[in-house]
Amino acid sequence: MTKRSTSKPASAAPTRRLSQELVIDAALAHIDRSGPHGLTMRSLAQDLGVEAMALYRYVHGKEDLLEGVVNRLMGDLTAELDEELAEHWQGFLQMFAHRVRRIAIEHPKAFPLVATRHPAAPWLRPPLRSVEVVETLLSTLVQQGFSDQQAVTTYRLFSSFLLGQLLLESSVRGADTGPVEEPLDEGDATIPHADGELTLDDAPEVLRLRPLLSEDRSDEEFEISLEALLDRLDRELSQ
Amino acid sequence: MTKRSTSKPASAAPTRRLSQELVIDAALAHIDRSGPHGLTMRSLAQDLGVEAMALYRYVHGKEDLLEGVVNRLMGDLTAELDEELAEHWQGFLQMFAHRVRRIAIEHPKAFPLVATRHPAAPWLRPPLRSVEVVETLLSTLVQQGFSDQQAVTTYRLFSSFLLGQLLLESSVRGADTGPVEEPLDEGDATIPHADGELTLDDAPEVLRLRPLLSEDRSDEEFEISLEALLDRLDRELSQ
DNA sequence: GCCGTCGGTTTACAACGTAAACCACAGTAG
DNA sequence: CTACTGTGGTTTACGTTGTAAACCGACGGC
Structure with a gap:
C-alpha cells in the first residue's frame, strides 16, 4: 500500500x-x-x-x-534419525552433514544468520547451535569408541567444515536466487570501490580460469571434502 | 557529548x-x-x-x-611475500593461511564482516576477496605444476577451510574480548529462547565434556587441520 | 579584489525498532 | 443480563539511524 x-x-x-x-x-x-x-x-x-x-x-x-x-x-536436526545409519559414526556424521546442507540449500539467504548470530554458550559452535544436537552428536561418538578428546575435536572439525563449506555455498546460491539486496546507487568518488564489472586486467590467470572458477562443483566438492574429513578422522582414530 | x-x-x-x-x-x-x-x-x-x-x-x-x-x-595480504616460502606451494599456502589467521585474531570483531559481505564477483570467495590475492594464489599454484582444475579446486578448498576455521575462532575470541553487543532485556514469553544459563539438564554428555569443550585448542587445531588439508592436496596432486 | 572549489556543518526527512496507552472483544462470575 | 477481566490487536509516539540538500567559511589563482 x-x-x-x-x-x-x-x-x-x-x-x-x-x-x-x-x-x-x-x-x-x-x-x-x-x-x-x-x-x-x-x-x-x-x-x-x-x-x-x-x-x-x-x-x-x-x-x-x-x-x-x-x-x-536448525531445530529438527535431531528429529527421527535413522537408527540404521547412526550405528556407525561415519554414516551418522554423513547423515548429519547432509541434513545441514539441505537446510543451507533450501534457505540460502537465511543460512548465514546461523553463522553470524553468536550462540548462547561459547562452546556451541555454529551451525550446530543447539545443546540437543551437540548432545546427540557427542554421545553417539563416545558411545562408538571415541575418547572424550577425540569426540570433542571431531565436533570442532565437523562444525568448521560445515560452516565453511555451507556458508560459501549458500552465499553463491543466495546471490543468484535474486540479488534483491542493496541495489544502491551508481556514481563514484575517490573510492577504490567495486567497479561495475571488476578490473581483471593484470589478472591474466584469473581471467583465463574464469570459466573454471564460476563452475558450480559444490555437490561433488562437498561429498569429497566430507569423505576426506571422515577418512582423516578414521585414520586419527585408529592411530 | x-x-x-x-x-x-x-x-x-x-x-x-x-x-x-x-x-x-x-x-x-x-x-x-x-x-x-x-x-x-x-x-x-x-x-x-x-x-x-x-x-x-x-x-x-x-x-x-x-x-x-x-x-x-584483507588488502595487504599479497604485500611483500617471502620468495623463499613461495617456492613451494605448501609453504606458500601455509604462509597465506597464517597471514589470514593473524588478521582474524587481531580483529575478531571485524573479521565476520569479511564473511558476510558478499563479494563483487560470485567466484571471489571470502575470505580471499580480492582479485589480486586470487591471482597470485592461482598463478603460483599453476606455475608449480597444478592443473587448472586442481588449482581452482585448491582455491575453493582453501577458502572454505579458512572461512570455517577462522570465523568460528574469531567468533569466540570476539565474544570474550568484551561482549559489548546487545545487552538486551530480560523477561520472557512463550519463547524457547536462550535461558540465562542454558538448560543442560538431560544433556549429560555435554555436561560431562564441558571442560573439554570450553578448552581453547584453536592454535593446534588450526595447524593440524591446515596440515591435513595440505597432505590431502599433496596426495591428490600426485595421484 | 573577486570567484570558484573544497571541507565541513546545519537542517531536514523517511524508515526503523519499540514503549505505552488504548480499544474491542470473548468468556466467565455474579 | 450485566459487570469484570484478560487477551489480541491497533494507535500514537519517540529516539535513533542513514542520508539528501542546502549552506557556509576559508583559501588559492586570476
Whole structure:
C-alpha cells in the first residue's frame, strides 16, 4: 500500500489468529525471498496482515525473532534419525552433514544468520547451535569408541567444515536466487570501490580460469571434502 | 557529548584533516572495540571529532564504508611475500593461511564482516576477496605444476577451510574480548529462547565434556587441520 | 579584489525498532 | 443480563539511524 515494490506476494491476511510459530515461519519465508536485510518488523507484520506492534506479543524483539528463526531452521536436526545409519559414526556424521546442507540449500539467504548470530554458550559452535544436537552428536561418538578428546575435536572439525563449506555455498546460491539486496546507487568518488564489472586486467590467470572458477562443483566438492574429513578422522582414530 | 557511555576513548579531535584512509581506519578501530553493530555514522564521526555528514565526502555510504574496511583488512595480504616460502606451494599456502589467521585474531570483531559481505564477483570467495590475492594464489599454484582444475579446486578448498576455521575462532575470541553487543532485556514469553544459563539438564554428555569443550585448542587445531588439508592436496596432486 | 572549489556543518526527512496507552472483544462470575 | 477481566490487536509516539540538500567559511589563482 505504501510504495515498496519489493515483492509482497499477496497472502494479505489469510490467517485469523497469530502465534509465535506462525510469526517465525513468516519471518523465515520473508528472509528467504528478500534476505535478512529486507526483514522489517513492519513488513513482516504486513505479510501477516497485521500491525507491526502485534508481533511483540509473540517475540521479545527483532533480535529474539531472528534467534527464533535460526532455531526453527536448525531445530529438527535431531528429529527421527535413522537408527540404521547412526550405528556407525561415519554414516551418522554423513547423515548429519547432509541434513545441514539441505537446510543451507533450501534457505540460502537465511543460512548465514546461523553463522553470524553468536550462540548462547561459547562452546556451541555454529551451525550446530543447539545443546540437543551437540548432545546427540557427542554421545553417539563416545558411545562408538571415541575418547572424550577425540569426540570433542571431531565436533570442532565437523562444525568448521560445515560452516565453511555451507556458508560459501549458500552465499553463491543466495546471490543468484535474486540479488534483491542493496541495489544502491551508481556514481563514484575517490573510492577504490567495486567497479561495475571488476578490473581483471593484470589478472591474466584469473581471467583465463574464469570459466573454471564460476563452475558450480559444490555437490561433488562437498561429498569429497566430507569423505576426506571422515577418512582423516578414521585414520586419527585408529592411530 | 550526547549521552552514549559506550566507550569513547578520548582522541576527540587529534587530526585536522580527514581522508578516506583515516575514516576507514577509524571505522576499523571502532568496530574492533564495539563490534559492527556499534558502528554508526554519527559515532564514528564523533570519534574523528567531526560531524556525521563530513564522512560522506570520503565514502559513498555506510555500505561502502564497510566495504572499505574489509578491503583494508584483507588488502595487504599479497604485500611483500617471502620468495623463499613461495617456492613451494605448501609453504606458500601455509604462509597465506597464517597471514589470514593473524588478521582474524587481531580483529575478531571485524573479521565476520569479511564473511558476510558478499563479494563483487560470485567466484571471489571470502575470505580471499580480492582479485589480486586470487591471482597470485592461482598463478603460483599453476606455475608449480597444478592443473587448472586442481588449482581452482585448491582455491575453493582453501577458502572454505579458512572461512570455517577462522570465523568460528574469531567468533569466540570476539565474544570474550568484551561482549559489548546487545545487552538486551530480560523477561520472557512463550519463547524457547536462550535461558540465562542454558538448560543442560538431560544433556549429560555435554555436561560431562564441558571442560573439554570450553578448552581453547584453536592454535593446534588450526595447524593440524591446515596440515591435513595440505597432505590431502599433496596426495591428490600426485595421484 | 573577486570567484570558484573544497571541507565541513546545519537542517531536514523517511524508515526503523519499540514503549505505552488504548480499544474491542470473548468468556466467565455474579 | 450485566459487570469484570484478560487477551489480541491497533494507535500514537519517540529516539535513533542513514542520508539528501542546502549552506557556509576559508583559501588559492586570476
